[in-house]
Amino acid sequence: MKGKIFYFMLLISVVVIWGATFPIMKLSLYYITPTMLLSFRFLLSGLLMMPIVMKNKMLVEKKNVILGITGGILLFIAYYTQTVGLEYTTSSQSGLITGMYVVLLPIISLLYLKIKLNKIDVIAVSVGFIGLILMSSLKFNSADSFGDLLTFICAIFYAIQTAYVFKYTKFLDSMVFTFYQLVIVGVLSTIFLPFSWEPSGLSKPIVIFTIVFTAIFASFFAILINTKALMYIEPTAAGVVYVGEPVFAVIASILILREIPTLYIIAGGIIIVLAMLMETVHKYIETRGSMNI
Numbered sequence: 001m002k003g004k005i006f007y008f009m010l011l012i013s014v015v016v017i018w019g020a021t022f023p024i025m026k027l028s029l030y031y032i033t034p035t036m037l038l039s040f041r042f043l044l045s046g047l048l049m050m051p052i053v054m055k056n057k058m059l060v061e062k063k064n065v066i067l068g069i070t071g072g073i074l075l076f077i078a079y080y081t082q083t084v085g086l087e088y089t090t091s092s093q094s095g096l097i098t099g100m101y102v103v104l105l106p107i108i109s110l111l112y113l114k115i116k117l118n119k120i121d122v123i124a125v126s127v128g129f130i131g132l133i134l135m136s137s138l139k140f141n142s143a144d145s146f147g148d149l150l151t152f153i154c155a156i157f158y159a160i161q162t163a164y165v166f167k168y169t170k171f172l173d174s175m176v177f178t179f180y181q182l183v184i185v186g187v188l189s190t191i192f193l194p195f196s197w198e199p200s201g202l203s204k205p206i207v208i209f210t211i212v213f214t215a216i217f218a219s220f221f222a223i224l225i226n227t228k229a230l231m232y233i234e235p236t237a238a239g240v241v242y243v244g245e246p247v248f249a250v251i252a253s254i255l256i257l258r259e260i261p262t263l264y265i266i267a268g269g270i271i272i273v274l275a276m277l278m279e280t281v282h283k284y285i286e287t288r289g290s291m292n293i
Helices: 002-028 034-053 062-086 091-098 101-113 119-136 142-171 174-191 199-203 205-229 235-242 245-257 263-292
Strands: none
Touching: 002 062, 002 091, 002 205, 002 235, 002 245, 034 062, 034 174, 034 199, 034 205, 062 091, 062 142, 062 174, 091 142, 091 245, 101 119, 101 142, 101 235, 119 235, 119 245, 119 263, 142 174, 142 205, 142 235, 174 205, 199 205, 235 263, 245 263
């Protein structure tokens, strides 16, 4: 149970990092294409992880290979639709719509994993969903509709991939599982490079920073922690932490892109933070109760 609280807190750090990537990726997409960004980001993160897993005997086990590749394909679809969608919508809006996968996660967990929901989970997720609705204020205008649609598809696949990782990560080496996911996203992105190659933007400082930052922190560190954490935390509880990602995306967009939030976004952000606190306190009380038994 101590491990559950520890990884619960690490998940919060992960969503902070993920939230910060939205505005810097948006800036980089002015100079390079989405597939270039994904290709360099994930191939670099895979290379960083290679020395750690090369001596691991589980790297070549058939089960690890098949499940890792499948997880990587799901992750690629999520990241590809999100990054392409980010070209056509704002950084804040992308973060908000991506966060919709939180409300899909309990449903997918129930159908795919047969995990029953407890009252606190239902209440916390419902409160978080209300916050997301309030933040977006249901304004999907025609100019942003294509990017919004792609980002919503991203949300669906994030939810599926999270449930998938939770189902199989207990039976696999988390390092190997993470490695295959990173590499597959990088390889699949590279396949599309010939159709969207714009090398002139690679020398821009913001592009170099984005690739390095996202490769090290948003991919290598975050996905490894996420994979490991789902060994201890059920998807519904993790989903409430994930709902904080759009909050941090909005905050980062304000600081970096000077995107001015509406009152709806501010109010929705407060509600989402309350949902996160509700679930965190619940897990803490649950842990203390188990330790006292």
